[in-house]
Amino acid sequence: MVPWQIDAFPDEVDEALWDEACKRADGIREFLKHRTGLMTAADVKQLTTELDVSRSTVYRLIKLFRSGGTVTSLVDRKRGRPEGYWVLDAKREEIIRVTLSKYYLTRNRPTVSQLIRDVRTNC
Numbered sequence: 616m617v618p619w620q621i622d623a624f625p626d627e628v629d630e631a632l633w634d635e636a637c638k639r640a641d642g643i644r645e646f647l648k649h650r651t652g653l654m655t656a657a658d659v660k661q662l663t664t665e666l667d668v669s670r671s672t673v674y675r676l677i678k679l680f681r682s683g684g685t686v687t688s689l690v691d692r693k694r695g696r697p698e699g700y701w702v703l704d705a706k707r708e709e710i711i712r713v714t715l716s717k718y719y720l721t722r723n724r725p726t727v728s729q730l731i732r733d734v735r736t737n738c
Contacts, residue, residue: 636689642666643680643689710737 646662654677662673679688701708711734719730 632690633686636686639666639676639689640680640686643677647677647680707738710734713737 642662642665646658650658659670659673663670666673666676668676676689682688696702703711714730714734714737718725718733724730725733
């Protein structure tokens with residue numbers, strides 16, 4: 616896998632996440648079945664209570680469901696980089712680690728902006 620690509624559909628989904636996604640899909644499917652036009656705030660409020668999520672999450676879930684139309688599109692995915700994934704190569708990581716421990720983690724530490732300048736210079 617290329618480092619910047621993250622598997623959008625993992626082979627295995629945690630059972631609890633899958634059950635939650637099924638519950639959300641059922642609720643949204645039922646919600647959309649009875650609404651052909653615009654959604655009212657009261658309609659959305661009812662769905663927020665049913666799904667126990669915020670109003671903005673309801674709108675996001677509806678958008679995801681409309682675009683994907685499947686339960687898989689509603690499965691919560693862990694955000695951010697995968698565990699153990701490094702953006703920088705090992706040499707730069709080592710430079711940052713050494714610079715932090717040698718100059719910043721001392722009693723008379725420089726400012727963060729000075730630390731950043733030092734790291735950039737060393738890299």
